[in-house]
Amino acid sequence: MTFREILTTLVDRTPGALAAAVMAGDGVAIDEYARDGAEVDLGAIAVEFGRIFGQSQKVAESLYGARDGELDELLLVLGGHQLLFRKLDEDSFLILALDSTGLVGKARWLARNLLQEIREAL
Numbered sequence: 001m002t003f004r005e006i007l008t009t010l011v012d013r014t015p016g017a018l019a020a021a022v023m024a025g026d027g028v029a030i031d032e033y034a035r036d037g038a039e040v041d042l043g044a045i046a047v048e049f050g051r052i053f054g055q056s057q058k059v060a061e062s063l064y065g066a067r068d069g070e071l072d073e074l075l076l077v078l079g080g081h082q083l084l085f086r087k088l089d090e091d092s093f094l095i096l097a098l099d100s101t102g103l104v105g106k107a108r109w110l111a112r113n114l115l116q117e118i119r120e121a122l
Helices: 003-012 043-068 104-121
Strands: 017-024 029-034 073-077 081-089 094-101
Touching: 003 017, 003 029, 003 104, 017 043, 029 081, 043 073, 043 081, 043 094, 073 094, 081 104
Parallel strands: none
Antiparallel strands: 017 029, 017 094, 073 081, 081 094
16 A cells, blocks of 8 residues: 555544644655645644654653653644654654544554554555
């Protein structure tokens, strides 16, 4: 599957999902997909929150050590949106934007199930 097919599957099969992207560590989109009418700027989100993801990784490592403190996922719940970040490798991550009632559990499950396909596409 291509990135676009994977992202489309992730967004379209998750109730409340608005958009998803595979991002490089510097916040540049490798590929992204958004539902029609979704007003989410994943590029801006990735640049800003990508730093938070990196800092959260450092906190996790300082608390639990490099082996047990590896951060795989980060969920940010905001007033109108939920943002799920999933580490793909050392240089890239998946970001999924959901509305406030989106099913995060379903998003996490689908992301885990599609993770190998995403990594193979990298």
